[in-house]
Amino acid sequence: MIAAIRWGAPAAVVAACVGYLIFTASGGSSEYYLTVSELRANPPAGDVRVAGVVQGDVQKTDGGLHVTFTEKDATAAMPVEYSGALPDIFQPGITVVAEGRLGSDGVFHARTLLAKCPSRFSTQPYTQ
């Protein structure tokens, strides 16, 4: 009994700490993962990640460090604006995940832009 308390109490303390850390960290930094139409239908406050397909209207300025394009899914589209280095495989037709927020101007201001790997290495599970 005493041994159980001796070992159980620290275990409970560690478990409580882990629970607290998970709760506070995920509360502060979790984001919605949406499609373009979900974002259009019900835009949440704060940052979100939006998946969609890059359309053919990609425009690069500032030596390629600033880019605007339209991201679209089956039913909705939105203009996206992003500054920074683009993923290698970025081109019209690929699926990207833009992380950022929808501005009042209707443009999605992306902080980061992730490209989904193209189908050619869909069977390559161990690549970045």
Next chain:
Amino acid sequence: MILGYLGAGSLLAGLVLAGFSTLLSFWAGVRQSAVFVQVGRRAFYAAAAMVALAAVLLETALLTHDFSLAYVTEHSDLSTPIALVAAGFYGGQEGSLLYWALILGLLGSASLLASSRLGERLAAYAAGILAAIMSFFLFVLAVVASPFDLLPVTPPDGLGLNPILRDGGMLIHPPVVLAGFASFAIPFAFASAALLAGRADTAWIRHTRRFALLAWGLQTSGLLLGMWWAYHVLGWGGYWGWDPVENVALMPWLATTAYLHSSQVQEQRGRMRAWNFGLVIVAFLLVIFGTFIVRSGVVPSVHTFAISAIGPWFLGLLGICILFSAALLAFRADRLGATSHAAAPPVSREGAFVLQNLLLLGVVAVVLWGTVLPLVSGMFGSQRVVGAPYYERAAGPLLVALLALMAAGPLLPWRRAGRPALRALRWPAGAALVALLALAASGVRSVPALVAFPLAAAAGATVITEYGRAALRKPAVIWRRRRRYGAYLAHLGLVVAAVGIAASQLGQQEKDVTLQPGQSVTIAGYTLTYSGSQNQDLGDHTEFVASMKFGDQTLEPGRATYALLGGQGLSHVAISTTAWADVYVVLVSSSPDGSASFRVLVNPLVTWIWAGGIVILLGVVLGNAGQASPAAELARRPVPITLPA
């Protein structure tokens, strides 16, 4: 064509043999029949031989460009360099499963060779469980995802490999990761067999110690190689992105690390028996869970995978393993109490190991929650995801606590820490204080840095103290007790890697710039001057190479464009390693007027991560070098039969 038929046939033969071995071995365990045990074991060897034959056939098909096989067509072409064609064996879904079965067959056979010394029942059940896992893989390979499927029409050439994968990293990273995953089936099989046989003594731990260490070494190398590859090839300036694919490789590593430590408590003190069974089971379940997550596409990832038919099968395997393990633990719960009832105080080596285990599992919980959050939240509404800040905030404090434990734990004695042990802590404490003062004096004000670096210094000082003590008193002890000193060496490597990780995470600086030839950029005191660029035509792609003067070096970041692949680009990063930091240059784009845009990063101490990794592996090798095999040890030492079987 003929290779396809032969391959499919050998897989089917392997499946029959593995199924036969499963049934016979379990029956042998129940009946305690020495003859059946041996036949069951030999059937497993035969199944492993069939898998090896299938592997040779698939490799032959790849190397001879036999495009009648769908797998060969999809993963190679005539222009791919031959080494990468060979790597296509484990590059695709079906082939990677065959590779997994191959490793399971080889290591499983090795672990069964000397297993009869463990007693008939344990040996029989271990063979049965290994054969059952093998049967699962062979069933999936033969029926659901066969690498030997034939195309109706043989194409003249294959589809080839994406340029991103045409890299040396492709040759070594995937096989090491997969082998690390596959090899943990061995400790799992023997742990479950020991439970089934009602043998709660340490025989199974001793027998599989090397396999657990091998699995850990492979998992460690796999993680580090993946980081190295991401850093040097993918050109985003980092090495770890907390993507689900990375997370599912990290979790089994954490659980295996915990097991390597807690198994010592059982070996030395006869405690934590139920815990060890549980940990081995959890580590194996995390491997299966990870494979399911990665291959089924249920969570959003930057990586898109073949969402193939094998996802549900792995989910089924996961469910069966969970039910089987839980039932087994409940069934044997009465036999799992500690052998010694002397209460151990929390401040002792045992206490440190327990706390370390709890913290490591805490990190597993953090990573697991972050990985499955999209799934869980998706059931109750919109999917939510977490990024790097979540993992850093939640796992960071736990990792820092682990560093502190690494400084104190090895200096605490078993059972009770008295005054002499606490006195030994003065070296790490002193090192931490010196590091703290040095950092403060040099103007560092970031709290995470002021916590992490001094604790790393303390953990390093602990290892050096231990080696120093041994060297002063009796240097021969380092070789004689190399299992222990190998572990300390691995600790030292981990500390070095931790310093590299902390420094590069906390001190990374980056700048995006557009430069005309002759212009320069300064970042963190490093100045780079853009001197010009040129376009090279290299057959299937063109490469635009920029030259940047950096001191007396010239860095040449480039960007290849593959016209045949819809103009897909591929960055070639230029990295210059200086004493304190990597200067990392990515060419983003170029304009016709001669200007070019770059992303320049300064990553402090990244080389320490790779150096630390090498030290860790040296520690693993030292811990294993030339020691009597666990089986021989077991033969010398009579197995304590504490329980009626």
